[in-house]
Amino acid sequence: MKGGVKRLLGKTLFASRLNAAFFRNAAVVVAFHRVQETVQDDDGLTVTVGMFERHCQFFRRHFRVVPLREIVRKLERGERLNRELAITFDDGYRDNFEMAAPVLQKLSLPATFFAVSKWLGTDVVAWWDRERNVRHPWMTWDQVRALHRMGFEIGAHTRTHADLGQVSGAEAQREIAGARRDLEKGLGAPVELFAYPYGSREHITEANRQLVQAAGFRCCCSSLGGINATGGSPFHLQRVPISTWHASPHQFGFEVALRRSLLSA
Numbered sequence: 001m002k003g004g005v006k007r008l009l010g011k012t013l014f015a016s017r018l019n020a021a022f023f024r025n026a027a028v029v030v031a032f033h034r035v036q037e038t039v040q041d042d043d044g045l046t047v048t049v050g051m052f053e054r055h056c057q058f059f060r061r062h063f064r065v066v067p068l069r070e071i072v073r074k075l076e077r078g079e080r081l082n083r084e085l086a087i088t089f090d091d092g093y094r095d096n097f098e099m100a101a102p103v104l105q106k107l108s109l110p111a112t113f114f115a116v117s118k119w120l121g122t123d124v125v126a127w128w129d130r131e132r133n134v135r136h137p138w139m140t141w142d143q144v145r146a147l148h149r150m151g152f153e154i155g156a157h158t159r160t161h162a163d164l165g166q167v168s169g170a171e172a173q174r175e176i177a178g179a180r181r182d183l184e185k186g187l188g189a190p191v192e193l194f195a196y197p198y199g200s201r202e203h204i205t206e207a208n209r210q211l212v213q214a215a216g217f218r219c220c221c222s223s224l225g226g227i228n229a230t231g232g233s234p235f236h237l238q239r240v241p242i243s244t245w246h247a248s249p250h251q252f253g254f255e256v257a258l259r260r261s262l263l264s265a
């Protein structure tokens with residue numbers, strides 16, 4: 001479907017009262033990567049500051065934006081989900097601190113930042129950025145601590161962005177439990193939220209999902225694109241990745257509503 005049509009449908013769905021039924025027993029977790037002043041055409045990981053703010057206003061208007069831990073707590077207790085939406089960021093890019101956090105603060109919205117612990121404060125260039133010949137710096141530890149002090153949640157995303165569908169045993173243990181230790185040491189606070197890198201079904205084995213739980217994390221987030229229904233497991237939390245591909249927040253709304261209707265069908 002073309003963006004224009006989707007946009008129109010998204011608008012119609014959200015304008016209708018149907019929308020309330022769609023999310024009565026569900027929660028959405030969205031995942032961003034980078035937020036910058038400008039974005040290049042072939043960059044699927046970055047949204048502009050303006051687009052980010054429009055998304056945030058859309059979330060605020062149509063959902064109850066909560067910290068991710070609140071959705072996790074409800075799932076742990078078997079409580080009913082009700083239109084919650086949590087905003088998350090993957091990898092720990094510096095623009096999260098410089099560009100996204102000020103918008104979130106202005107709108108009083110909570111968010112969770114999943115950082116790659118061994119990349120923070122280094123000049124490592126991720127392979128997907130190296131491939132495109134671009135360089136995007138990581139947050140410093142001071143910036144991560146500042147986000148935490150502002151009340152944002154910091155979560156783990158392995159030590160070196162490992163593919164948890166490929167590594168096992170001691171190596172997986174280092175990437176999962178080690179990331180928690182690194183972040184807790186750096187923050188001086190508990191770290192209980194986990195999102196696995198790459199985020200598709202093939203990017204985590206069941207053995208490694210068990211390791212996430214055994215390491216003391218309270219959730220394991222994918223980027224499969226679905227939404228979460230009451231009664232689900234916090235170790236199978238689904239997230240909707242947001243990219244420039246979502247030309248408008250209403251298009252995102254349509255995608256989410258469509259998935260919800262498929263889920264309940």
Ligand SMILES: [Zn+2]
Pocket residue numbers: 090091157161197198
């Ligand atoms: Zn990642």
